[in-house]
Amino acid sequence: MLDILKGPIQAIQEFYELAGRALRGIARKPHYVDDILLQMDSIGVGSVPIVLLTGFFTGAVMAMQMGRSLQQYGQTGRTGQFVSIILVRELGPVLAAVMVAGRNSSGIASELGSMKVTEQIDAMRALGTDPVQKLVTPRMIATAVMLPALTVIDDFVGMVGGWVMSVLLFGLPSRQYWTSTWQALVWNDVGQGLLKPFIFSFAVSLIGCFYGLRTTGGTQGVGRATTQAMVVASVSIFILDLFISKIFVSRTN
């Protein structure tokens, strides 16, 4: 029994060790600003199309379903309110994070994994750089900055999707839709809507780096690391979401 638990517990310990070293890297010299900008471009700007598409269609489908249900009570006018609350509080952060996890946790794991199996990580240490400082910290910072930004885009595009559906299907006046979307939001929603992606960003980047850096077993190992990183990062996002939501729900009550 103890032997079965030993593996996962050791992995968790190693993960926190990596997270600690990566966080320490923020304060320690040297700072690899070029790498941070490069990662911001690849993780942030590179994820914009996927976030635009998923955001728009989620918002649209949500407005469609909500509108239909609300129609029964003659409350179609409140569609915008529901769309904006659900998007900003829950779906925006989670969807953006899961999309970025699918795209970047796996990407990071495969990149670092390939570097590990071709001894590039060892070479880095041999040539005077700390791989955590050079590879993990920039990815962590870049994701922490870009994921909240992507979430804001996702939320907005989702509302646009909802607006298109409300106008086309339910003949809602645009002004009514946007007023109810805007008025539905309070600071608490915006707060959790931005805090969530910030926290998720660490799961996305660090889990990708963690699985990448512990890759063994050649190209097959890289494939395994990529899949594991994506699965674990996505699942952690949902688990973290529940806990963060609980904290915010308790605060409002």
Place this chain on the structure above:
Amino acid sequence: MPENDNASVLRFEKVGVVFDDGTRALDQISFDVRHSETRILLGAAGSGKTVLLKTAMGLNRVTEGKVFLFNEDVTTMPEAQMFDVRSKIGMLFQESALFDSMTVAQNVAYPLLNQKAIQMPREKMEPAVRDSLRFVELEQTLERYPSELSGGMRRRVAIARAVVNKPPLLLYDSPTAGLDPITAHTIMALIIKERDVDKTTALVVTHRYQDGNLAANFRYNPDSGRLDPADGTGTKTVFMVLREGRLVFEGGQADLEASADPYISKFVKRPEKDAA
């Protein structure tokens, strides 16, 4: 660089390495590499050759014993301090380990830019990189990416990267593995050239006896740019044989060839078979 010709450059004292999963990679390894010596480390695949090199470089954790680099105990040295020691060592990795995302020039410049112990002004870096690439005769590849180069060329670029800051100790991990005989000869010629031009100490891991034979009996001729027979003028080459993590032989070429041990003689007899 140690002035004294007899100074110890790399010393292992009863070193053992056991991995986290319990496998023992090295067992009771002791040897002492002196200044300007060339050590040839022979051994079958999985005998611990690469682990030994990485241990020498401080990339592996040592379980037992002590490792000394330039007479300094590095066994438990923290990573930050280790970087300074590593700046005095050049290492050629088995699969070259060039950084895919960087050009050849950026790869070769990497140690100059990143090793804190090397304080080189930026304007001197480009000439140093060019010199180093000229040394391996690949000056024309400066702006190309490693993926565009052949296996032999990649290994030559990796040698250029290892020697760019003129380290006094060089570690070569299977420099000729997976290469055709002609390219393998070119690589060995470069290793010998580096030894004779810069008087460096080297530890060469290989499973080919020919490589060791070449290092022991040939010298680089700067006039012709070729290898000439050393004619018995000692090249300070010492052979070591590793078997399942244990050092089973240490000595000169004559002793190695005279050994009756079946494992050891397997390495020595191979070239004759190849020739036949």
